[in-house]
Each structure stands twice: as structure tokens, then as C-alpha cells.
Amino acid sequence: MTDTHGLATDEELVRLRSKLGDRMEISEPPHLTEVTRDAIRHWAEATGDRNPLYLDEGHAVLSPLNGLIAPPCMLYAFSRMSIGYRSGLPGVHSMFGGTHWRWKKPLPLGARVDTEVTFKELTEFPSRFAGRMFKQSSYIRYVDGDGVELAEADSWGMRTERVKARKKGKYKKLEPEVVSEATLVDIAAAYETEKPRGAEPLYWDDVAVGEAVPGIVRGPYTATVAVAFEQAWGGLFIKAHSYWFNYLKRHPAAGIANAYGVPEPPEAVHWDSQLAKSVGVPEAYDYGPERISWLATMLTNWIGDHGFLEELYCEIRRFNLIGDITYCQGSVIEKENLSDGRGRLKVEIFGKDQRDMVTAKGWAAVILPCKG
Numbered sequence: 106m107t108d109t110h111g112l113a114t115d116e117e118l119v120r121l122r123s124k125l126g127d128r129m130e131i132s133e134p135p136h137l138t139e140v141t142r143d144a145i146r147h148w149a150e151a152t153g154d155r156n157p158l159y160l161d162e163g164h165a166v167l168s169p170l171n172g173l174i175a176p177p178c179m180l181y182a183f184s185r186m187s188i189g190y191r192s193g194l195p196g197v198h199s200m201f202g203g204t205h206w207r208w209k210k211p212l213p214l215g216a217r218v219d220t221e222v223t224f225k226e227l228t229e230f231p232s233r234f235a236g237r238m239f240k241q242s243s244y245i246r247y248v249d250g251d252g253v254e255l256a257e258a259d260s261w262g263m264r265t266e267r268v269k270a271r272k273k274g275k276y277k278k279l280e281p282e283v284v285s286e287a288t289l290v291d292i293a294a295a296y297e298t299e300k301p302r303g304a305e306p307l308y309w310d311d312v313a314v315g316e317a318v319p320g321i322v323r324g325p326y327t328a329t330v331a332v333a334f335e336q337a338w339g340g341l342f343i344k345a346h347s348y349w350f351n352y353l354k355r356h357p358a359a360g361i362a363n364a365y366g367v368p369e370p371p372e373a374v375h376w377d378s379q380l381a382k383s384v385g386v387p388e389a390y391d392y393g394p395e396r397i398s399w400l401a402t403m404l405t406n407w408i409g410d411h412g413f414l415e416e417l418y419c420e421i422r423r424f425n426l427i428g429d430i431t432y433c434q435g436s437v438i439e440k441e442n443l444s445d446g447r448g449r450l451k452v453e454i455f456g457k458d459q460r461d462m463v464t465a466k467g468w469a470a471v472i473l474p475c476k477g
Contacts, residue, residue: 110358111196112266113237121193122227129190129222129243136339137182140175140216144337148179151337152398153323156301156405168304168410175212177405177414178398180247180256182338184220188394189243189260191341195358198384199371201393202240202261203420203467206401209254211413217250225259236266265385281388281428282459284325292430295322302409309440309448309473318407318435318452323399326391326429328376334395342370378427386424393421396431396465400454403433404469412473419454419467430459438468448475 109117137144149159154176157164165173181187191199212218223244232238242261248254299321324330335343342359344352353360353368360368364379374381378389397419404414425431439451449472456465 111198113194113197113239113264117194118227124193124224125227127224129186129192129224131185133185135183135185135220137179138217138219140179140212140214140218142173142214144182145173145175145179145214147337148176148182151333152176152178152395152402153296153321154398154402154405155299156402157303158301158405158410164303170211170213170410173214175214176398176401177206177208177212177256177417178394178401179212179337180218180258181394181398183218183247184222184245185339185341186222186243187220187245187258187260188341189241189245189262190222190224191241191262191264193241194239194264197264197266199241200263200265201421202242202263203393203418204261204397205259205416205418206256206397207258207416208256208414212255216255218255219248219250221246221248226261230263232265238266239264279387279424279426281426284428284430288430288459289325292322292324299406301406304410306411307407307409307473308476309442309450310476312437312440312450312473314437314440316437318403318437318454320432320434321399321403321406322430322432323396324425324430326425326427326431328389328427330395331375331389331391334392338392338394340372342372344370386426388424388426388428390427391425391429393465396421396425396456399431400433400435400456400465400467400469403435404452404454404471408471408473412471414469415449415472416470417454417467418469419465421465423458423462423464425458425464429464431456431464432458435469442475443472446475446477447472449473 145159188201225244226242228240230238240261241264245258247256363369376389381389433456435452435454437450438453441449452469454469455463458464
């Protein structure tokens with residue numbers, strides 16, 4: 106490796122900026138290409154989603170949608186660049202930053218999904234966490250087999266210089282916490298009481314500004330939870346045996362030696378605490394798209410079969426470490442009558458950990474039926 110590996114050099118930045126506006130393609134196939142019952146179930150199980158619209162065909166066929174649909178954030182699994190084009194800047198750490206989703210219609214069983222990814226932005230920001238830090242974002246368009254648009258999104262990540270992040274040690278005071286038996290009992294009780302609304306309509310007329318959205322809990326986070334999400338999402342670099350060594354042959358800088366000298370993908374920071382510490386984080390941590398999916402589940406649970414999650418903007422603000430618990434919450438901040446028998450609500454959303462720190466925040470727009 107060169108002395109500049111892991112550094113955001115001016116030369117590399119010029120090369121990367123020359124790609125702005127380009128449609129980005131990769132040789133790696135997507136994890137999913139079609140909405141199947143198995144894919145829906147795996148996503149629901151990985152994110153803790155029990156909505157019968159996704160899992161109960163008898164229920165779904167009687168709903169306004171006339172059949173099974175997929176959870177909205179499952180679209181993440183249809184492109185390895187759904188979290189944004191993140192190439193360039195070799196050795197510079199990449200952390201998921203957030204997504205702004207705009208859904209056009211539900212994702213029906215049997216749909217084929219294709220994606221178009223355009224490299225959109227590379228902006229430098231001051232950093233207390235690392236040396237140089239950049240926001241790298243992409244525009245992603247999702248269409249079905251007939252070319253009908255299903256959704257569009259902007260997804261971004263933060264690129265930080267690893268070595269300087271370790272030296273600055275911004276998160277050295279953030280320590281993993283042991284979960285008590287009493288907390289586990291409380292979490293189990295919260296899961297027991299979490300119920301999707303289902304067939305009972307939530308009417309726009311009956312919701313007031315300032316009203317709280319029924320919250321949900323997710324966690325405690327573990328390496329097993331990370332594996333479950335990987336099975337549904339597919340990950341970026343999850344490869345084994347010859348597939349991994351062939352990938353390393355093409356991209357030798359992608360491998361980071363673990364404690365046993367074996368090259369691991371950068372993604373291993375989500376289950377390997379030693380590797381996470383090497384990039385300045387005190388423990389293995391979750392995937393940002395997981396937290397966004399949990400917040401989406403809170404909203405789709407609330408609005409029921411007759412509602413539609415139209416838009417969701419979410420920034421990932423802090424790390425969610427092994428052992429951490431996420432409490433998803435929200436409240437209504439705006440109402441708009443659409444004059445077509447429907448209304449729109451704007452909802453403030455956020456996730457807090459057991460330390461009462463906000464780890465994710467944003468807003469969403471949902472469409473509900475009006476009475477009459």
C-alpha cells in the first residue's frame with residue numbers, strides 16, 4: 106500500500122469529482138431482483154416487522170391492496186449501491202449517513218425491481234471525529250419490470266480518514282453497556298404489546314398536531330442481529346471462499362486484516378469489535394438502514410392497511426453499539442387536507458438509545474383516508 110492509502114488526497118478527490126453526475130454501475134449482482142414471499146419474510150423477520158400485509162396472505166388479499174406487499178425499506182436489498190455510491194478514496198472509511206425515501210406506490214408481490222444510481226454529491230465538512238471528512242451521496246431510482254417508478258431516494262455516507270479517527274478518539278467516552286435482567290423483561294413486554302393496526306382505518310380527521318405516534322423498541326443489538334439483517338439485505342462485501350479471494354484480487358485494498366491475519370471486508374465492523382476499534386469506534390455497531398427500517402415499521406404499524414408511507418427522511422447521527430437498545434418515537438407536526446378524500450400528515454421521528462442519546466432523526470409524510 107502507498108503512504109497515501111486511507112487519506113483523502115487532492116489528486117484522488119479530483120478523480121472522484123470527475124464522476125459527479127455519472128450513472129454508476131458495478132459488476133456485483135444485486136441481492137434481490139424480484140419481490141418473493143421468502144424475501145419479504147426474511148426482511149420482516151430481520152427487522153422485527155409483524156405487519157400482516159407482509160406475512161399473512163389471507164389478511165392481505167382482503168386489504169385495499171388486494172394481496173401481499175413488501176415492507177417499503179426492503180428496496181435497500183435491490184441494489185448494493187442503495188446506500189449510495191461509495192467507491193473512490195481507497196482506505197478512507199465509509200459510514201452510512203442516511204436516506205431520503207420517496208415512495209410512489211406499494212411494492213407488490215411478484216414485482217421485478219431494477220435500479221438506476223447516479224453519483225450526485227461530494228462535499229467536505231469539518232470533523233471533530235476524524236481528519237478530513239466528506240459527504241458522498243447518490244440519487245437512486247427504483248422501477249418495476251414495466252418501467253413504472255416505485256420509489257426514488259437520495260442516500261449518502263460519510264467518508265473519514267481512519268488513522269486520524271483513531272488518534273482523535275472522539276468516541277472513547279462512549280462505552281458499551283451491559284443489559285440488566287430488568288431491562289430485558291421490559292423489552293420483552295414492549296415486544297408483546299407491539300401490534301400493527303391492520304384493517305382498522307386510521308382517519309386523518311382523528312389525528313391532531315402534537316399527537317404521539319405509538320413507539321416501538323428494537324434491540325438489544327447483537328452480532329446475531331447483524332447477521333439476520335445481512336441475510337435479508339445482502340450486504341456490500343459479504344463473500345466467502347473463492348468469491349472473496351477473487352474479489353480481493355480485483356480490489357486488494359478492500360481487505361482489512363483481522364486479529365488472525367485474515368483479510369476481512371470493511372463491513373466486518375458490524376460484528377468484529379476489534380476491527381470497529383481500528384476505525385475509532387469503541388464496539389461493533391449496527392447498519393444505519395436497519396434503524397431507518399425500524400422507524401418505517403413504527404409508521405406502517407401506526408397507519409395500518411389504509412395508510413401509505415409516502416416519504417421518509419432520516420439522518421443517522423450516532424453509533425448504535427453491541428448491547429444498545431433503540432427506542433423509536435414520533436409525533437405529528439403538520440396536517441394537510443388533500444381535497445381528494447385523503448389527508449397528509451408530517452411526522453417528526455427519531456430513535457434514542459438507553460443513554461437517552463438521539464441516534465437517528467428525521468421526518469416522514471404519511472397519507473391517510475378522510476372520513477366520508
